[in-house]
Amino acid sequence: MLEESLAKKRGNFSATVCANKQIRERFYRLVLEFSGEGAEAFAKTGAGQFAQLDLSDTALPSVEAIPDDLADVAERKILLRRPFSFADVTTKGNKTSVDILYCVIGPATLRMTTLSAKESVSVLGPLGNGFWVPDGTKTALLVSGGMGAGPLQHLAKVLTSDFPDIDVIAFAGARSAEALPFERRLDEISQQLGFSLPEFAKYGVESLVATDDGSAGFTGPVTGCLSEWLGRSKSAGKGMVIYSCGPEAMLARVAEIAKEKNIDCQVSMERRMACGISLCQSCAVECRTTGSNETVYKLCCQDGPVFDGSEVAWGIE
Numbered sequence: 001m002l003e004e005s006l007a008k009k010r011g012n013f014s015a016t017v018c019a020n021k022q023i024r025e026r027f028y029r030l031v032l033e034f035s036g037e038g039a040e041a042f043a044k045t046g047a048g049q050f051a052q053l054d055l056s057d058t059a060l061p062s063v064e065a066i067p068d069d070l071a072d073v074a075e076r077k078i079l080l081r082r083p084f085s086f087a088d089v090t091t092k093g094n095k096t097s098v099d100i101l102y103c104v105i106g107p108a109t110l111r112m113t114t115l116s117a118k119e120s121v122s123v124l125g126p127l128g129n130g131f132w133v134p135d136g137t138k139t140a141l142l143v144s145g146g147m148g149a150g151p152l153q154h155l156a157k158v159l160t161s162d163f164p165d166i167d168v169i170a171f172a173g174a175r176s177a178e179a180l181p182f183e184r185r186l187d188e189i190s191q192q193l194g195f196s197l198p199e200f201a202k203y204g205v206e207s208l209v210a211t212d213d214g215s216a217g218f219t220g221p222v223t224g225c226l227s228e229w230l231g232r233s234k235s236a237g238k239g240m241v242i243y244s245c246g247p248e249a250m251l252a253r254v255a256e257i258a259k260e261k262n263i264d265c266q267v268s269m270e271r272r273m274a275c276g277i278s279l280c281q282s283c284a285v286e287c288r289t290t291g292s293n294e295t296v297y298k299l300c301c302q303d304g305p306v307f308d309g310s311e312v313a314w315g316i317e
Contacts, residue, residue: 048130145246173222
């Protein structure tokens, strides 16, 4: 059984950039490599954990490469570290590499695009608590919205390698086909067989795509695709766990669906994290207390970022 306390060993390590590949207009996949104590620490990283990157000294791209909507904020100083989860973790010999899926949305991620091979990055981690596998799990449904796909790719790898008897199915949603944070889609035959996304297909995981505008896969939100699939499933709720990462409104709906179907649900929450180690108290998540109407605040960086979906007091309800 995967425990929430995986990879408690953490530190501030120097990582070397191995690759920083653009996979779509604003989506990139950054590969960092650790050696020594860093390699040992990150080799034990659980799916759903994260790290804080120091990007304060990272250069800006050329003026021509800065999107118009970021022109006014591009030169802002990056004072705080930025949190990122992992799309993959690989250990070979005495080296450990981590893949970070990111989208250019602000001055920090804009600067990340200029990181090149052999540069060094200060990385604090691994941090937080990731996903876990309850005893008796037979089916795992991975439900992502937008950039939430990253940690679920890592989870797909962990589940298929460490828990081969568990059936894994991935659901990926976005506003449109171009907003899906994946490098490419497989050919038509592969899609008909249910392996639409290579990032999941390489682990033998079936995947379903949903887009709000209908430009790929199911037309509508990924939660609609999930509901439709569960409606057809003869074993919904029995030995099943839903793992989800994405926008909070989507997570709230996933938790609601899980409750209706009596399915265990784990959600990876997102909050602004100034420190990542529970000192600043800026990443509070309101949670219910068992057997009471009262709520308490837990820290996303320390108690999460993965929470039981039934535990979160969704403000959207």
